[in-house]
Amino acid sequence: MADMRNDHGIEIRGLSKIFGPNAHQLAPLLDQGITKSELNEKHGHVLGLKDINISMSAGCIQVIMGLSGSGKSTLIRHINRLIDPTRGEVLVGSEDVVKMSPRELREFRRHKTAMVFQKFALLPHRNVLENTVYGLEIQGVPRNRQVDAAMHWIERVGLSGFEKSYPNQLSGGMQQRVGLARALSNDAPILLMDEAFSALDPLIRVDMQTILLELQKEIRKTIVFITHDLDEALRLGDRIAILRDGEVIQQGTAQEIVLTPADDYIMSFVEHVNRGKVVQVDTIMTPLHEGQVPQGGVTIMQGTLLEDAAREMLSAGSDRLTVVSADGAPIGSLSLQKLMSAMVRSDKAA
Amino acid sequence: MDWFWSFPHLSDDFLRDLRRAIDDSFRTFTRSYGDMLEAFFDPLRIFLIQSERLMLNTPWPIVLLVIAAIAWFASRSIWIVLGSVVTLFLIGMFDMWEDTMRTVSMIFVCTVIAIAVGIPLGILMAKSDRVRNVINPILDVMQTMPSFVYLIPVVMLLGIGRVPGLIAVVIYAIPPIIRLTNLGIRLVDRDVLEAADAFGSSSWQKLKNVQLPLALPTIMAGINQTIMMALAMVVIASMIGVQGLGQPVLRAINNQYFTLGVFNGLAIVGIAIIFDRVSQAYGKRLQKHLEIVHG
Numbered sequence: 024m025a026d027m028r029n030d031h032g033i034e035i036r037g038l039s040k041i042f043g044p045n046a047h048q049l050a051p052l053l054d055q056g057i058t059k060s061e062l063n064e065k066h067g068h069v070l071g072l073k074d075i076n077i078s079m080s081a082g083c084i085q086v087i088m089g090l091s092g093s094g095k096s097t098l099i100r101h102i103n104r105l106i107d108p109t110r111g112e113v114l115v116g117s118e119d120v121v122k123m124s125p126r127e128l129r130e131f132r133r134h135k136t137a138m139v140f141q142k143f144a145l146l147p148h149r150n151v152l153e154n155t156v157y158g159l160e161i162q163g164v165p166r167n168r169q170v171d172a173a174m175h176w177i178e179r180v181g182l183s184g185f186e187k188s189y190p191n192q193l194s195g196g197m198q199q200r201v202g203l204a205r206a207l208s209n210d211a212p213i214l215l216m217d218e219a220f221s222a223l224d225p226l227i228r229v230d231m232q233t234i235l236l237e238l239q240k241e242i243r244k245t246i247v248f249i250t251h252d253l254d255e256a257l258r259l260g261d262r263i264a265i266l267r268d269g270e271v272i273q274q275g276t277a278q279e280i281v282l283t284p285a286d287d288y289i290m291s292f293v294e295h296v297n298r299g300k301v302v303q304v305d306t307i308m309t310p311l312h313e314g315q316v317p318q319g320g321v322t323i324m325q326g327t328l329l330e331d332a333a334r335e336m337l338s339a340g341s342d343r344l345t346v347v348s349a350d351g352a353p354i355g356s357l358s359l360q361k362l363m364s365a366m367v368r369s370d371k372a373a
Numbered sequence: 374m375d376w377f378w379s380f381p382h383l384s385d386d387f388l389r390d391l392r393r394a395i396d397d398s399f400r401t402f403t404r405s406y407g408d409m410l411e412a413f414f415d416p417l418r419i420f421l422i423q424s425e426r427l428m429l430n431t432p433w434p435i436v437l438l439v440i441a442a443i444a445w446f447a448s449r450s451i452w453i454v455l456g457s458v459v460t461l462f463l464i465g466m467f468d469m470w471e472d473t474m475r476t477v478s479m480i481f482v483c484t485v486i487a488i489a490v491g492i493p494l495g496i497l498m499a500k501s502d503r504v505r506n507v508i509n510p511i512l513d514v515m516q517t518m519p520s521f522v523y524l525i526p527v528v529m530l531l532g533i534g535r536v537p538g539l540i541a542v543v544i545y546a547i548p549p550i551i552r553l554t555n556l557g558i559r560l561v562d563r564d565v566l567e568a569a570d571a572f573g574s575s576s577w578q579k580l581k582n583v584q585l586p587l588a589l590p591t592i593m594a595g596i597n598q599t600i601m602m603a604l605a606m607v608v609i610a611s612m613i614g615v616q617g618l619g620q621p622v623l624r625a626i627n628n629q630y631f632t633l634g635v636f637n638g639l640a641i642v643g644i645a646i647i648f649d650r651v652s653q654a655y656g657k658r659l660q661k662h663l664e665i666v667h668g
Binding site: 103105129130131132133134136137138140142144145146147148150157158160161162189191209215 | 562564565567568570571572573574575578582583586587662
């Protein structure tokens, strides 16, 4: 099972995209380090992406974060080649999406990927059920199997009873659930989500994030999630890549990005983040030396978030905690003081 | 200074020879290929005759019932059905039933052919900018060229009768359906098309599942316009032997029969309104899913 999933990791290598009629002639300029504004002023071409290298593990949620114009939507469209790159490779398993023939590409899109869109992109003349079966219909799956799969996912996203409604009759949140059900019915190992929740109200957005995380525990797909919202990125992403002006400026886990921002730009983003909800106890604990005896206090599983650990310490009235690994062996300790200072930003000192 | 006051046109002899040369070669063409073309269009003639025979040989109460039923299923409006029946009833009372049936049959065949030719052309135009750039000026010519001008070669080739009339009507009436099919497909939301692509639709699947259904309201408007324009051509077509409501009008013009002209003119208006209301109501019903809006 694990091996099968590994086939569907995504490896992006040296991917660049220049928009404009002479993109290919201008591509060598990228090696000379031309910037986005230079390319625009001197050659009238727009730099979409510049030398992107990201390795996305199978079964994980990879978030691509950036503000508008950073190239994040361009990047996700290279994975199923809705946009052709100027150069570079997009490897899914052992196949290079860039080199596929139109027929291979169509098969790849039908069976390997499914996509959820910012503006939902539902078919207005089809009801919820007919929208949900779309991917399977395209694949030529027998009708009864289409409907079975669609009904299953309509129920899982909480839309039972709305099968016969038209998109126009539904709220934004409900329409995006249809978008999600449509993508999941496709049963593709890769799920591409292009700012899927950005058009929704904050409360509904959090709601949808919860649904996605719940589903992911069970479906374990390779999810590429585009967002401009750092909180969303930190909540969903197993790994996060931050994009600016078409370049990746930092990638890593949520903790790595919050604790060691690569530059001032990212620093300004993470400043306002609630670290207690991102950083885990094992990141800041003092590791136990061999043979050392734990000093008691509350016992906390590794991987626990600081906020949850603090809550347990407070309710137990203890000012120390011992971090234990999954098999129960103590691996480190942490004082309440250290925990608090990690939660309320100690980076100015560092 | 002579050239300044009168335009220095080509010499009269040259122009006369040019006209004669073109006329002669066209005449030769007609002589050698006229029969072949006639044979080519023969299925159309049979279609026209069959359709007319059907309309004329069916007893009037049944025709009335069928039209009322079509109006009902297309519009689901009792007022449109009632209006259609009353209009047809009045037409019958004023002894214009047969001519009306001939005209309706002619319009029906013209519309079917305009749809069968126009929609595929519109789709091609939407798919390729090059095709559009070729077809657009041709449509401009078709819409602005006085219909008498293209009646001449059509009559030379095919003589006088139903088929040349049909061709003249179709040439005049087909541009809106081509243009609006093209427009409707080009106006389809790009986000939805991208979604269709992302799920791996082939271009036929995209056309069938996304582009045509979403363009349908616009295409219906094109069909409606085509029907209206075909009706407007009825009188001119009667000049080359198309039977129906046009011929009494033509007779009325020639002999200054004021009342005859008005009656038949009103009958044309009457069936135009029936066609228009029924097809528009149908187009509107197709968009029902757009009407019920959330919140």
